[in-house]
Amino acid sequence: MSYAGDITPLEAWKMLTDNPDAVLVDVRTDAEWRFVGVPDLSSLGRDVLYIEWNRSNGQHNDRFLAELQDKLPAAENERPVVFLCRSGNRSIGAAEVATEAGIGPSYNVLDGFEGQLDAQGHRGDTGWRAVGLPWKQG
Known part of the structure; x- marks a missing residue:
């Protein structure tokens, strides 16, 4: 593993x-x-940083690292950075790239915002939203 680790949504919230x-x-x-x-x-007096790993058309965001570095100045590179995606897959890549750039420790949130697919092919039984963590409609 080339990043600090995988954490559950509840562990992310605690951090x-x-x-x-x-x-x-x-x-x-x-x-x-x-x-x-x-x-x-x-409720924590903070904002989420929003940086697409992939664009809506499915193409990788080649500016991901540059955008992350713009939002996290080098002087702040030792702060914990928690990456979240839909199901915990894209955020692994983001955590790896951040770690390689010296940002972090960088963590991946297991099950992401919506969680893994269930037996019926639906999401929503796991993840940030399912465990009752604060969220709002975009």
């Missing part, structure tokens, strides 16, 4: 709650943010 320097980066697409919903950190 964000306990460490005021920790950052949550949602790497889903703009369409997912708008139509599915987004994590809500307002």
Whole structure:
């Protein structure tokens, strides 16, 4: 594993709650943010960083690292960074790229915002939203 590790949504929330320097980066697409919903950190007095790992058309965002570095100045590279996607797959790549660039420790949120597919092919039994963490419609 080339990043700090995988954590559950509840562990991510605890890290964000306990460490005021920790950052949550949602790497889903703009369409997912708008139509599915987004994590809500307002109770912690912070905002989520939104940087697409892939564009809505499925193409990889070649500017991902540059956008992340723009939002996290080099002086802040030692703060914990928690990456979140729909199901915990894209965010692995984001955590790996961030780690390679010296950002972090960087973590991946298992099951992401919506969770894995169930036996019926639906999401929503696991993930950030399913465990009752704060979120809002995009």
